[in-house]
Amino acid sequence: MSTDTSWADFHAAEPDFADTVQARFQQHLHHVLATLRKDGSPRVSGLEVNFRDGELYLGMMYDSWKAKDLLRDPRFALHANPGEGAAASQLGDVRVSGRATPVTADSEEFARFVEGVRPPEPFHLFRADVTEAVRTSVEDNELVVRSWHPGAPLRTVRRK
Template structure:
């Protein structure tokens, strides 16, 4: 089952807004992919939200694009920002990256987003969204998965 960003927003509008704002606070984030041998690779990445999708665009032929073409599983960590405050919490999205190769779809995206060309374009099939914050002396973890409401866990 494919879960778009719009599906996540429809299921949990308030939580999706907080997560999207957290990604919007900074331009560059950290993408984790899997290398051929299974070891993790982390790379910088810009994230774009358009037309109900979370888009992952990257340089043509980049290692992260090669990784995702071979094994689409990813984890994406929002930039924590300067210092240790992590205003808005620590946010992560994981799932599968679906490469978009249809020329018309790529052209529409390029016309709107104006990325450096050539580029690879992937849309996120969202499998899990996690936000971690500190409230007083508690660690608060919010977790969403498709078909389930947001679950909140508090730890001291």
């Protein structure tokens, strides 16, 4: 199984599910990122995400602890902001896991990312390679968990 699965690859494999996951992330600006500290314990931080050019990007303050974590160990989990109230819970709960690849400031990819926007500089930019996408929701009084992994079909588990 390849660990280099772009958002575009995920979308090509499961377009409807990828659209649902992306739409859920785009409902709010801030989300929750989990990284691994040097000692292996989890670190949970707030984060903004961007979808551009078939990629999921994670941008963060230069030299932040979460950036240092990802530079040392690229594994992450990203949880969509759950929102507030009953309406938010009806939208489901979404998370994506994977590996973060640094995008250096001297690269064409970085230049494309900042084109037309004015992000605070300097900053770290990472491209997310997807190893798992999960949506949990309640449908017809059942808990429904849909999950996708590279190279596998979308899996749905229902529980009453």
